[in-house]
Amino acid sequence: MTLLSLENLSKSYGALKVTDDISLRVAQGEIVGILGPNGAGKTTLFNLIAGTVQPNAGRVVFEGQDVTGLDASARCRMGISRSFQIPHPFAGMTVFENILVGATFGRPKATAPHARAAEVLRLTGLARRANDRAGSLTLLERKRLEMARALATDPALLLLDEIAGGLTDRECQALLDAVRAVHATGVTIVWIEHVVHALLSVAQRLVVVDFGVKIADGLPAEVLTSKDVQSVYMGAEEHV
Secondary structure, three states, X not given: OEEEEEEEEEEEEOOEEEXXXXXXXXXXXXXXXXXXXXXXXXXXXXXXXXXXXXXXXEEEEEOOEEOOOOOHHHHHHHOXXXXXXXXXXXXXXXXXXXXHHHHHHOOOOOOOHHHHHXXXXXXXXXXXXXXXXXXXXXXXXXXXXXXXXXXXXXXXXXXXXXXXXXXXXXXXXXXXXXHHHHHHOOOEEEEEOOOHHHHHOOOOEXXXXXXXXXXXXXXXXXXXXXXXXXXXXXXOOOOO
């Protein structure tokens, strides 16, 4: 079943086309990784999915409904949530209170917000820091909290924006365990990441974009051996 469908999405800022006629389908339950060099248009693509910017052309369809005209808050209440590359927790609030914000303003659900927040604390490995101020967290814990706050909204689709950046290998493995635990609950994940080995350890499918254009989409092993992808990342020469 297709959960998310992007249909010929384009976004320009003046003469600069950041997203160029991208189409993409994400099935329910998938983990899809998105790769691309800096400036490739990955974050703009996330913004288009989440509703923080509007496309110049094309549609975003979620669970069979055209959501292109809806803003980010409306899409969040429908089940689309995202993290951000640089965590910005409410530093003066506790970890639990940060997560409670997401649980309170996310998708309507049967579970009470406090119970949902407690569930997410356990799932993301933050239970022991529940009553600590978010400003006291380590980088790994802030990354966990960024994901937890998005997850607390009870999304069907979770967008992760470079959450592995800046972590040591050991910290990255701990975060990957949390991502796997989240996916095991049935949440569909689309993940932008520069730490390629982290993405490859969980992604079932890779999409590569460059200069706003989708240049590859498929199984990780196939995508990484694509001549177009190798040309982008390693300057491989094309052979005629």
